[in-house]
Each structure stands twice: as structure tokens, then as C-alpha cells.
Amino acid sequence: MPDDIPTLSPDANCNALKTAEPYPPTWWYYDIDHYTRELDAIWLRSWLYVCRSAELAEPRMYQTIRIGDQNIVILRGYDGELRAFHNACRHRGSLLCTEQKGKLVSKLLVCPYHQWSYAADDGHLVKISSFAEPQGFNKEDYSLFPVAVGEWRGCVFINLDADAEWTLEAAFVRTPATIANYPLETMVVGHTWCREMDCNWKTFWENFSECLHCPNVHPELGELVPQFKRRVVHFKDQPGWEDHQGSGDPLYTGGLADGVETWSMDGSAQGHVIEGRSSEDIERGYSYATTLPSAFIGAYPDHVRIVRLMPMGPEKTQLVAEWLFEPETLNAPDYDPANVIDFGILVMEQDMAVCDLNQAGLHAKPMDAGVLMPEEYYIKAIHDWIRTRLDP
Ligand code: FES
Numbered sequence: 166m167p168d169d170i171p172t173l174s175p176d177a178n179c180n181a182l183k184t185a186e187p188y189p190p191t192w193w194y195y196d197i198d199h200y201t202r203e204l205d206a207i208w209l210r211s212w213l214y215v216c217r218s219a220e221l222a223e224p225r226m227y228q229t230i231r232i233g234d235q236n237i238v239i240l241r242g243y244d245g246e247l248r249a250f251h252n253a254c255r256h257r258g259s260l261l262c263t264e265q266k267g268k269l270v271s272k273l274l275v276c277p278y279h280q281w282s283y284a285a286d287d288g289h290l291v292k293i294s295s296f297a298e299p300q301g302f303n304k305e306d307y308s309l310f311p312v313a314v315g316e317w318r319g320c321v322f323i324n325l326d327a328d329a330e331w332t333l334e335a336a337f338v339r340t341p342a343t344i345a346n347y348p349l350e351t352m353v354v355g356h357t358w359c360r361e362m363d364c365n366w367k368t369f370w371e372n373f374s375e376c377l378h379c380p381n382v383h384p385e386l387g388e389l390v391p392q393f394k395r396r397v398v399h400f401k402d403q404p405g406w407e408d409h410q411g412s413g414d415p416l417y418t419g420g421l422a423d424g425v426e427t428w429s430m431d432g433s434a435q436g437h438v439i440e441g442r443s444s445e446d447i448e449r450g451y452s453y454a455t456t457l458p459s460a461f462i463g464a465y466p467d468h469v470r471i472v473r474l475m476p477m478g479p480e481k482t483q484l485v486a487e488w489l490f491e492p493e494t495l496n497a498p499d500y501d502p503a504n505v506i507d508f509g510i511l512v513m514e515q516d517m518a519v520c521d522l523n524q525a526g527l528h529a530k531p532m533d534a535g536v537l538m539p540e541e542y543y544i545k546a547i548h549d550w551i552r553t554r555l556d557p
């Protein structure tokens with residue numbers, strides 16, 4: 166349920182599609198050639214959220230990540246700088262780091278195959294294992310292939326486009342002002358949850374972008390955010406919304422239900438709300454920032470949840486969720502983080518189940534494409550974002 170993707174017609178009185186918009190063709194969701202086209206045009210040219218900077222706090226700490234068939238290692242150099250490289254040895258291409266995360270035992274990144282060694286700062290080739298260097302071979306020509314890195318508010322991003330320059334505008338669909346008052350820099354990961362979905366990466370984003378499914382798929386969420394029971398993401402999504410302004414009824418004005426403090430199993434924040442939020446933040450009750458195609462950041466009164474995706478195949482997508490808390494909240498003896506973690510998992514599992522259903526049905530032979538309904542204007546925005554990148 167994003168609140169940061171530009172609406173289709175900002176001047177319109179109501180956020181809604183007027184005409185029946187076609188979906189992309191169904192084969193975009195399972196055809197291997199099209200999947201590769203999207204990887205090349207989108208995933209390998211966009212800033213992708215990888216992990217929190219704190220996960221790579223010390224020199225020689227690393228994380229590996231796979232985007233399609235590209236393996237990347239992100240490494241805090243022994244000089245303290247954060248860098249990323251293709252996780253591929255320049256000798257004959259072996260993976261260098263085989264674990265998802267770890268810490269190098271020395272200042273060298275050593276290939277597990279024939280033990281070529283690279284400097285764990287700038288990735289230059291330090292040592293080969295042969296008895297001599299053959300003629301025509303220069304070690305300087307065999308540094309690791311670099312990958313661009315960006316850091317923002319304690320979040321690490323990479324971009325496989327060698328010419329990419331980090332800017333906030335390049336990384337976020339809209340400048341993430343809605344989460345400006347949440348202390349992202351100092352929040353710590355209290356829990357991580359990883360699953361594989363049997364769906365295309367676009368299927369996930371489409372589900373994320375509408376609430377037409379909310380009443381039947383997320384009954385518990387509707388009790389916390391009443392307007393979701395009306396199948397809308399924003400209070401302006403239905404004609405006649407003006408009639409309810411000033412009513413103070415969250416069913417029509419958005420925000421959390423009366424007495425609800427956060428997105429948790431019992432609706433309680435257990436006395437640990439984040440200070441410093443504006444009155445608008447409190448009124449909204451939750452805020453989102455979306456960095457397509459890889460992640461969204463959901464900010465709630467007592468925690469933040471970052472959900473990132475990585476495509477594993479045309480019909481396989483990895484999802485990793487991280488729950489972030491203020492250290493004093495996470496360490497408070499009277500705060501049980503399971504209250505928000507379990508709720509997040511409940512909602513994500515509900516979404517994953519319908520994403521899998523959606524994906525399986527897309528194979529129907531007579532079905533060329535789906536169609537968008539008025540409430541699904543964010544999906545059109547995402548489709549337009551994708552189409553622009555595929556056909557610039
Ligand atoms: Fe790495 Fe041979 S492939 S040293």
C-alpha cells in the first residue's frame with residue numbers, strides 16, 4: 166500500500182483510472198527471454214537495496230547477493246570504505262565468496278579454486294598461484310570488476326551499471342520525505358525473514374500497489390486500518406471522498422482505527438512509539454518509501470520494516486524482510502518485538518499466497534492480458550515505469 170508513487174493525474178479530484186487499462190501481455194510474467202530483457206533493462210541498471218550499513222560495520226565484513234544470474238559481493242575494505250564487486254575471479258571465473266555473509270580472515274580476498282588473491286580494499290590482484298607470470302600477462306589488468314555503491318541513512322544500495330552515480334532521485338520513485346522523521350540511521354535490525362515466492366517480481370509489486378484484495382485477503386489488517394476494508398489505498402481513491410472530510414472516521418479519512426497504536430498483533434505499541442514524528446506522520450499512522458524495483462520501506466509508529474526483492478527466475482522471487490527498531494525499544498524488557506514481527510509475517514504470507522495464485526493463473530492459454538480496475542491506478546504507474554525502461 167504505497168503512499169509515495171505519483172498518481173496518474175495529480176489534478177484529478179479522485180485517484181482512479183477512468184478507462185479499462187490493459188495489463189502487459191501475460192508472457193511478460195513467465196517468458197525467459199522477456200525476463201532476461203527486464204533484468205538487463207531494469208535490474209542491472211537500477212539502484213538496488215542490499216542491506217543495512219551496520220551489517221557491514223567492520224573492515225573485511227562482506228555480504229553476497231544474487232540478482233538474476235549476477236553474483237555480487239559487498240565488502241567493507243580494510244581501509245573502512247564500502248565497495249562492491251562482481252563475485253567472480255578474474256582467472257577462470259569462480260565465485261570468490263561462497264557464504265551469504267562473513268568476515269575475511271585477512272586483507273586478501275582469496276579465490277577458493279586456485280587461490281588468486283585480491284586486495285580487500287580496491288580489489289586489485291595481489292598474487293597468483295602459478296610458479297611464474299606468463300608473457301603478456303599483467304596483474305594490473307585483472308582487478309575485480311567493480312560495482313557502484315550508494316549509502317543513504319544506513320541503507321546500502323548497489324548498481325550494476327558501471328556509469329551509475331548515486332542520487333536519491335535515481336533511487337526512489339519519489340523523494341522519501343514521508344519517512345524523514347523516522348530515525349532510520351540509528352535503528353537496528355531486530356529480525357530478518359527470508360522466503361521464496363513462486364511468482365514474477367512484477368506480480369509482487371502489483372499486489373503491493375492496490376488494496377482491492379484487502380478485505381478478503383487481510384481481514385486482520387482491516388481492523389487496524391479501516392479504510393482498507395473499503396478496498397482503497399488512499400482516502401481520495403473513491404468519488405465523493407470530500408463528503409467525509411472532517412468526519413474523523415478513519416474508515417473514510419485513512420489512518421489507524423481508534424485505539425490502535427501500530428501495525429501489530431494486538432494493535433499496541435507497548436508504550437514505545439517513535440518520538441519526533443510530525444502531526445501528519447501521526448495522523449497518517451504509517452508511511453512508505455518505494456525504491457523500484459528492489460524494495461519498499463514501511464514506517465510504523467514503533468518500527469520500520471524494509472522488504473526487498475530479488476528476481477531468482479521468471480517465476481521465482483526472493484523476499485527478505487527486515488524489522489528495524491530504535492535500540493532502546495528493542496532492548497526494553499517491556500517490549501516484545503514479536504507483536505509487530507508476527508503481524509508483518511501474517512500480512513506478507515497472505516500476500517505471498519495470492520501472488521502465487523496470480524502467477525499460476527497467468528498461464529491460461531486463452532488469456533492474453535489482464536485488465537486494470539479504477540482502484541488499480543498505482544499498478545498502471547508501475548507498468549508505465551517498467552515500459553519506459555524497456556523501451557526508452
Ligand atoms: Fe579463481 Fe582460478 S578461478 S584462481
Ligand code: FE
Nearest residue numbers: 372382383516
Ligand atoms: Fe496485501
